[in-house]
Amino acid sequence: xxxxxxxxxxxxxxxxxxxxxxxxxxxxxxxxxxxxxxxxxxxxxxxxxxxxxxxxxxxxxxxxxxxxxxxxxxxxxxxxxxxxxxxxxxxxxxxxxxxxxxxxxxxxxxxxxxxxxxx
Amino acid sequence: xxxxxxxxxxxxxxxxxxxxxxxxxxxxxxxxxxxxxxxxxxxxxxxxxxxxxxxxxxxxxxxxxxxxxxxxxxxxxxxxxxxxxxxxxxxxxxxxxxxxxxxxxxxxxx
Numbered sequence: 001x002x003x004x005x006x007x008x009x010x011x012x013x014x015x016x017x018x019x020x021x022x023x024x025x026x027x028x029x030x031x032x033x034x035x036x037x038x039x040x041x042x043x044x045x046x047x048x049x050x051x052x053x054x055x056x057x058x059x060x061x062x063x064x065x066x067x068x069x070x071x072x073x074x075x076x077x078x079x080x081x082x083x084x085x086x087x088x089x090x091x092x093x094x095x096x097x098x099x100x101x102x103x104x105x106x107x108x109x110x111x112x113x114x115x116x117x118x119x
Numbered sequence: 120x121x122x123x124x125x126x127x128x129x130x131x132x133x134x135x136x137x138x139x140x141x142x143x144x145x146x147x148x149x150x151x152x153x154x155x156x157x158x159x160x161x162x163x164x165x166x167x168x169x170x171x172x173x174x175x176x177x178x179x180x181x182x183x184x185x186x187x188x189x190x191x192x193x194x195x196x197x198x199x200x201x202x203x204x205x206x207x208x209x210x211x212x213x214x215x216x217x218x219x220x221x222x223x224x225x226x227x228x229x
Contacts, residue, residue, distance in 0.1 A: 004185075044160075044207075044220060044222050044223040045211075047211075047220065059216055062120070103151070103152065105170070107175070
């Protein structure tokens with residue numbers, strides 16, 4: 001069974017750093033793109049960016065370029081989303097998603113990681 | 120960059136049909152595939168339609184997708200509405216540099 005399992009909920013203070021993870025199983029992790037999608041409380045879905053674990057080719061949404069870093073370690077089938085300095089406005093649910101190719105639909109979603117940033 | 124505009128909400132009785140529109144602001148709707156995702160409360164989204172009209176295995180044939188170039192929009196139609204269809208639905212498409220979601224439509228089954 002194809003699965004994406006994300007790390008647990010986080011509570012952080014403004015200015016702190018954070019790295020959340022997404023572990024793939026049941027398929028060849030290196031040969032599918034992994035993306036990240038943000039959903040702020042009570043709001044819609046926003047695409048953040050995507051990475052191809054096979055060669056670490058990474059693309060960002062213009063809205064998130066420079067705000068986050070996407071990375072992957074294919075040896076442990078895990079992708080990451082990282083912030084260097086969190087803001088209160090980063091409070092959201094973050095989903096990782098799998099794509100067969102860069103324009104394919106998101107055919108598998110993680111369970112989501114809730115990030116709460118509050119002073 | 121472009122936007123995808125959806126109605127905020129639609130409601131209908133069980134057994135009826137609802138259609139959700141998704142209008143692309145610039146660029147042709149036919150140039151890039153449109154996907155539709157269903158998100159039930161408290162759950163991750165799942166695909167109900169991909170590549171304009173394709174249904175993943177396990178999605179009932181009550182769900183169908185279409186494209187209308189004259190209005191530059193895509194549509195998701197749910198026929199024979201069931202209570203389990205109550206959810207938020209998001210359209211999604213892309214261009215060379217971005218993947219864009221519509222704002223979402225809340226479907227209420229009366």
